[in-house]
Structures are given as C-alpha cells and as structure tokens.
Amino acid sequence: MSVKRFTGVNSRDAMRQVREALGDEALILANRRVDDGVEILAMAESATPDGSDAPESRVPAKAPVPPPPAVGQDASSAFEAMSARLLDEMRDMRALLSREQAPPEAVGGLRERLLQILLEAGFRQTLAEEVVSALPEELAGHDLGDRAMSWLHRQLVKRLKGLDDEGAFLDRTGIVALIGPTGIGKTTTTAKLAARYVMRHSTRPVALVTTDSFRIGAHEQLRIYSRLLDVPMYALNADQPVSDLLERMRGKSWVIIDTVGMSQRDHRVIEQVAHLRGGDAPVRLVLLLNAASQPETLEEVVVRYRQAAQAAGAELNDCIITKQDEAGRLAPVLDIVMRHGLRLLFVSHGQRVPEDMSVADVPALIDRALESRVAVAGSTARQGAAEAPTRSPSLLGQGRRLSGTLLALRQRLAGFQRLEAVWDLLGLPEAVQQRRLEALLADYPAGEQALGMLWSERRRVKGERWSMPDVAIDPDGAWLALPLLQHRQVAGQQARLEDALQRLAVSVHLFNGLPDGEAAGWLEGQALTWCSQVRGSQRVEHAGERQPLSALGELAEPLGDVACRFRGQPARITLSSLPVAVSLKAGKGVSQTVSVRAWLGEVRDAESGRVLVKRYWVAPARLGRDPQSLLLAQLQGDALPQLTRRAWQRLAPAELGEVRPDVRLLMASGLATVAAHLDLAEDEAAMDLRAELLGLAGGRQRRRDVALLESLAQLFMVRDAIRHLGLGERESG
Template identity: 30%
Template sequence: MKVKTYQAADSEQAMRMISAAHGPDAVILDCKSIPGGVELVVSWEEPDHEEENFEPVVHLRRDAPAATGEKTALAALLARQRKSAPTPQRAEPPQPAEPARQNIGSAPQMVWSQQEELLTLKQELASMKSMLMSQLKDQNWQQLRQEAPAEQFACQQLMEAMDLDPALAGKLKERIPADESESVQREMLKMLLCRKMPIAAPPTSGAICLVGPQGAGKTTAIAKLAAQYVMAHGRDGIAILTTDTARVGAQEQLRAYGRILQIPVHSAQGYEEAARTFKVLQNKSLVLIDTAGMSFRDKEGLRELETMLSVMPNTRVFLTLPADTESYVQSEIIDAYSRMNPEGVVVSRIDEAMRLGAILSNLITHRLPAVWCSNGPRVPQNLSAADAGKLVNMALRMAKGFAPGKSAAPASQGAGATRLSVMG
C-alpha cells in the first residue's frame, strides 16, 4: 500500500486530482482544513516492485480550473466539513512537502474527535453489558421462582432481596427443608451462609501488600492498619512503602498519616528502587505496601504490578474488593488479580453498598477468604477483622429495605411477601 498527500484550494480540486491520478481505487485516509485550503491523505495498492512507499505532497493552485461534471457524494461531504471548519482570516501559502510527509507516518493519525467517539462507545458497551447481566440474573431468579415449592417462597424472596447469586441461591435452596416455618428457614439460610463464607485471620507481621482497582480504598486501609499496629505495638517496628506514583496525592496522603503516627513512609518508582527499599525494610516487624490502582481490563498494568511484586519476596498479597460494585464486576476483578495469588480480601466500601449479597456470593464462589472489613473512612475505627456472622447479619438487615416480591410475586402469594417484609 502506498500513501500520498494532496493539498488544494478546495475539496473539488483535490478530488479531481486524486481521481485522475489513481482512479476509483484510492482510499481517503484523512481530510483536514489547512491555511489556504484542504489537505487529503490517500492510499492505494501498487505492485510490489515499486520502490517508494510515500509520494511527495501535491499542491494545487487556487486558480486551477474548476472540476467539471457532477460532484460526488464524497466531494460534497468534504465540502461540508471544510465549510464547518473555522475560516482563516488571511490566506497563507500551503505547507511545504517535507513536514507533511512527517505527519503521515506509517499509519493515519487519530484525531481527538475519534478518540472521544471511542470512549463514548466503550461507555455504551459497558452500560449494555451491565443491562444484559442484570436481565440474565432476573431470568435466573424467575426460573428459580417457578421451581421453588410454595412453602419456600418467603426464603426464596429473601435470598433475592439480599442480591445473592441465583446459582448459589439454588444450591442453598436444596439444603433448606420446604416444610419448615419461615423463621426456621431464615435461620437455616443464615447458618448455611456463615458456614460457606470463607474467613481468614488477619496477619500481624511480615510484608503485607494491598492490590486492587482504582478507588477501592487501598491507601485508606493501609493507614488504618498502620494506626492499629501503632496503638497495639508501638511505632518502632512498622514502615510503609508506596509504589503508587500514578495517582496525584497518593504519596502525600500516606506521608500525612506517617507524620501523625510518627512512622517512616518510603516511596519507590520502578522495580530496582522498590527492591532496594524493600531490602532495607527487612528489619521491620511489619511492612505495609501500597500499590497503584489497576483496572481489571488493564492487562499491561497488571503485568507490571506482578513484576513489581516479584522483586519483593515473601510478600503476602491481599485484594481490596469494593462491596458497592456490581456482582459481575467483582467477579472480573477477582479473576484479573488471581495471577498475583492473593491470600484473601479486604472488603471495602461496605458503608457505600446497598446490599451485600454480591460480595458474599463472589467470595463463596471463588473460595477467597475475607480478612478485613472496611465500613467507613475513619482511621483506625472503620477497619476490623472479617467475621462471617456479622457480614451475614448485615446482609440480612440491608435486604429489609428492598420489599422483596412485591412487584414480581403473584397476587396469591402476596401474603407471603408481606410476612417476609417484617420477618427480619
């Protein structure tokens, strides 16, 4: 493929020249307004024996003869684009050929409007995916309602109000006898969830690294852990290491906590500096490592983070998972960070969540234990060791406000729905 740039007084002259030189096979790669006219970048296929891949820029004078015949649709489109562009106050001669060749490159440059369109398209696709996942969950719940005995209607609606995963709810339903009363079914559901919920004891020494997406609460959790350690063991055996150089203010936030607690806070940029700093801190009883937030879609960023962790041996990794995100997003975060072998989860942003069934379902399904729970921004009060009973009780309390079954339940089952709304 060969590429060539044409500069002319208007689009009609440029199209006439392109048609005469290359015929109908030429492809328009780019079109933009320049002082004194327009510039078009075209490409076409040539035999392999051609030596040059780029042709010099061709200029057309403003006084060149006008194009004859009917205008093509492409020419009309280019004319509209030229009219919508701001008109220069003073005509200047066309740009020289060599700078134009430098702007061509091996591929056409992407303009800002195209980038905004791509961002809009990504947002629309994400919204569409969220809608489809929600519809799929609704269909699964409808299927479970049809299969559930009438005696289990209240328990079924309670699990749906908690926002449990339908697949997990189906397994729990099989363990709950249908001939028991609603209160007994509720207590059995609570007992089953507590048994299935994986919990791990939080470590109190060694190197602890928190990873997770942007805004999950890693830095605040690091500050809470540091404050709790200082209150229990003093400030001599602890240090903080941050590798988050991307987010503005991340290091300053930790340094502010470090000054308050009177503990050292170190920052590292790059693998070598992180390895050197980590080696110096080996004499500390507890080293808390903060990392940059990475989206589960950022494959390159996750690989870099994995490499960063590899230079800090014997570091225990914990995933910071926000409880207020959608269930399928939580699942994708867990899958993306599984390459780092996290030992457990910091359940964060519980105070921002409407329901906790999604986080319970994902931890049970992925068999990833909860280690800490963060239920607010206060340091150090709003961080505690994970407790299955407290999480399940909180999930049941949150489910009361959703009035389960009122819109989806048949009229004959309305009494059961009413009983459930006051059952908690």
C-alpha cells in the same frame, strides 16, 4: 367403592392413616396443604374394577355419564357403569385440585421461599441455588419460620470465611501488599491496617511503602499518615521490584505496601503483581473490594486480579471490603467473596483512621445482608427453583461444599482425622501400609478422651471372615470415628478392661453378652459402670424360679417409652425392668450368681406402631433405674456390624487398589460409625451435615444411615481423587 379423606399434621402422618385404613396398595388421588396440616384423598386399589392404579386412564377424557341401570341389568355391568362415572368425577376433581393448589415444591414450598429471599437480598442465582439445594429433609415440609431462617443464616455463615484470629494474622511477619482498582480506598486502608500493626507491635518494626507515582499527591497523603503513626514511609516506582527496598528496610518486620490503582482490564496488572514478588521476603496479596460496585464489576476484578497473581507465581486468597457505608446492599460483594473462596479479613466503613475499619464479623455481616432485601419477580425465583435440580453445580461450588463438609466432620467427631489418615494409606505398598498403620495406631485413642467402650462380640460377623471392631465413646456419648481392631488388643476380658482403664481412663463398658465372673468381679471392685445386651433366651432367676428373660415381660415394671432411632428409621422403645440374678462363668466349670437388674425393651416403628424387635439387657443392681442412656447406646450400636459389612463390600480392592485387610476394615468400620453418629444426632449442626452429605451424593435410599454411609464413601473417594491430582486442601495462614 368410596373415596376417603385423610388429614394429618404432616405428609407422613397422613400417609400412615392411609396405609392403616386402605393398605399399602392404596391409590392416592390428590393431596394438598390445609390449615391443619396435609389432606390426602385416597381409595383402595381393590375398589377399582380391574385394580388399576391409574383410574383416570380407564375412561376417555370426556366420557359421558352413563344412564341409570335398567331393571334386570347384569349386576356387574351396573357396577362398571357406576365405577366409570365415579372415576370420571375423581379425575375432574384431581385436575381442579392441581390447578387450585399446586404442590408446595412448585409454588409455595420452603425451598422456593428461601431462594426468593436470597435473590431479594442480592445473592446471585448460582450461590442461592447451591445453598437451598442442601435444605434438610427435616425442614422441607415446614413453612418459613425462625428455624428455617436460622438454617439459612448458618449456611451463609459457613460459606463466608473470616479472620478467625486477628492476632495470628498481625503477628505473622513479612510484607502485605494491598491491590485493587483505582479509587477503591487503598491508601486509607493502608493507614488503617498500619495503625493496627502499630497498636500491637509499636512503631519501630513497622514501615509503609507506596508505589503510586501516578496520582498527584498520592505520596503526600500516605506521608501524612506515616507521620501521624510515627513510622517511616518509602516510595517505590510501579515498575521497580520490591527487592530494591529490602536493604533500606532491614529491621522492619511488618511492611504494608499501598500499590498503584489499576483497572482490572489493564495488562500491566500482571507486571505490578510480579514486581511485588521480588526478593526473599514473603509477600501476602490482599485484594480490596468496593462494596458499592456493581456485581459484574466485582466479579471481573476478582477474576482478573487472581489470574494476574497466578501468572506471577503468587496466590491471592485474602480480601478486605471497603466503602461498606456507601453500599445499598451487602449481599452482592459477600456473594463474590463466598463463591471465589476468598478469606475476608476486615471491613472498612468510613474515612477515619483507624476507627472506621473492623475485623470481619461474619454472622453480623450475614444478618445485615439478609435484612437489606429488594423485591424481585416471583417468576424469577420459580424459574430458578425449577432449573435447580437439572443444572450441574459449579465445580467451585462443589469444591467448597466438599471442603466445608470435611472440616465440619473434623471439628465434630473425635478420631475423624485418624480415619482420614487411614484412607491416606491407599495406594501404598502393603509393607509401607503396615509400618505407617502401626505408627498411626500406636497411641490411639489415648489422645481422644475416651469415656467408654462398646465391646463388640468376640466372633466373626455373619458371612464375613472378620470381627466387628470395638468402638470407643467420648465424654458426650458419641462414638469415636475410628474403631479399634480386636486383634490389636490384649487377650482376656479382664485384661482388656484393665488396659482400657490404665491407658484411656475408660469408666463405662457396654458388652454384647454377659461378662465372665472374673471380669464382673473386677468391674464391681472398681465400681465401674457396665451394661450387657443379652438374648431373650438368657435364663435368669426371679422369685425363686429360673426362666428365660423373654418370659418375664408381664412381671416387669413398665417405665414408659422414649423416642429413638433403630437401623436408620424413627422408632420408639417401651422399657420395663425387674430385679433378677444371673449365673456368670468363673472358669473351669465354676459359676457364680450375681444380683442384677434386667431391662426389657420393645422397639416399635414410630409411624405404624409395628413391633420391630425386642431387646434385653442386664446391668448392676447398684445402678438402679438410671442406665437408660446405656441401653439406647447399645440398641443403636446394633446397626454397626451390618453398616460395616455394607461398607466393606463397597470398598472392594478392585476399586481401591492394593490395600491390607486390616486397613480396609478400619476404613469400613470408620464409615459405619460416622454414618450411624450422623443418623442418630438430633442437633441442628448434625442436621446440616446430613443434608450436605446427602446432597453431595445426589440421592436418598430408604434407610437414612445407609444413604449417609454411601455419601461418606463418595466423599472420601472424591477427596482422594483431588489429592492424587495435586489439588488438595490448602491451609491458609
């Protein structure tokens, strides 16, 4: 009975060695990080006298070391004594390792280090924990480095909303009112903003208004700016509605109001905002935030002014940061902007008009925030990291993540908005569902740039009464989010291919099973790319003999192996190929023989090397050895029918309410294609999306694609619940 030491480049590699050497029931005694990766101490379960998986429970805490066995002692007693001694020593060693090398998640883990960085920069604990809670599994076992910092930067950037198009903001006519406490720089900012309008629209349609009648010289300061800009200035009493000036400002399309500064605790703030709402002209409120203020003060300013806007029947969603040049750290004010979901328009960093104000450069602002860090006690970060898993996330934070995840999915996946539109049919009468579904699918996917088609089998999915929809492929090789129902397409294989070419310009076709002779002839005549996945029992002709593809493995030319994912797990596929001929049905019992190239694939588990499945394909001989990407696309499409079936069962009518079967199938197959796409994609944006989705769902299953499917279903359920409550996403102008 011996304890064995295993060292791997990471935990997965070390555990693979343990399973290969000791089996699946091996006992893990200790693990720790070492210079070369991860070290695990393990022993076989059968090595303990009773097969227990808790060796430390077999002896007392201070069990005496038994004496050497006497001559003639029973062999089993000697074995028991030796076992107890060794297990006692192992328990002590395990405790020592626990003290000297705590798990990475507790002390030295990447999650805690990132949390420490955010706190040192000045971000508050709430936001910091929300960010690090979405750390992708691909990074969790790594040390802090460029990739981890790049991930952290991306998470902060996507939480800080900036002005995407300055021109769109400045071209929108109406009234802009700058509000905020005294001494925040409203008058100077008013002049800077007015200068931007003048440079874009000239002086004629621009006007300035001041409501500050309290400060000595306030009118004169803004009047000087108005003269320099050659635009008129109007004065308005703080208790006077803006509608009183509308007649005098007729013909002015862009009006900027410099309001009187009021403490956020002043009860007159509500009255001030209410007066700005007078008349028919739309008034956009912009809150100014002093970058040099204390975080607690900034928090109070945002909360009180937003409450005042709501009480006055207005919305406050935009802000400008002032006095950036006076702030020691930028993170506190950015934290406020992020957590409250404000859109940051401009950043002011000096007194010069208009030079010292610029459009918010979100990535640059995040860079500066992370560069300015002040050390904080390590125990603070450790305490936060320990509390994070049990602390309930804020509703506002969850709402931000929900909205951001949906936006990222729309931007990433063609057809995702169509999938959302299908979900919007829930709850409607079936007749209305049918009418709206017809309108929704009338031109789909014509506007989505489909390059290829993954044609599903023309038979029902096992155990169900429906057939898997077909899936369109975009020019980048990704599946469109909303599949295509089989019964909505024209009958006949060649007719479908012709329709796909005419309507969608589809040039790549992936089949389950061989095409018929008529369709194959048409494909060859059009010089289109195609590939068919077939069974190993498919009989082909090679070297004058007719035999099944599965029997030709030794004759095929090996072409190496490539990494892939298969049904939610990392794998490798070994490919080989050889020329063959196949017989294609041409109708009425007639067949024709076509020369093709056969491909044989053996898919193995990436960790254990165990063979998972064997797959076979045929493709036109004219494609030579190029169709590797086509083979992988079909292999990875294997998961779609079963994922769709899982989603179909998950979306039961009892939970969804009244829903047509074709609507339910589109919802289920759409979830499956999106989940499979995110599971397969290897870019960092997909990695971030996976982490966000799995974080929203709050848990993982063994298969990543299944976990993503469940996460997406929950995402849509929550989205629908919010919409039904009248709290849907609002588009800001």
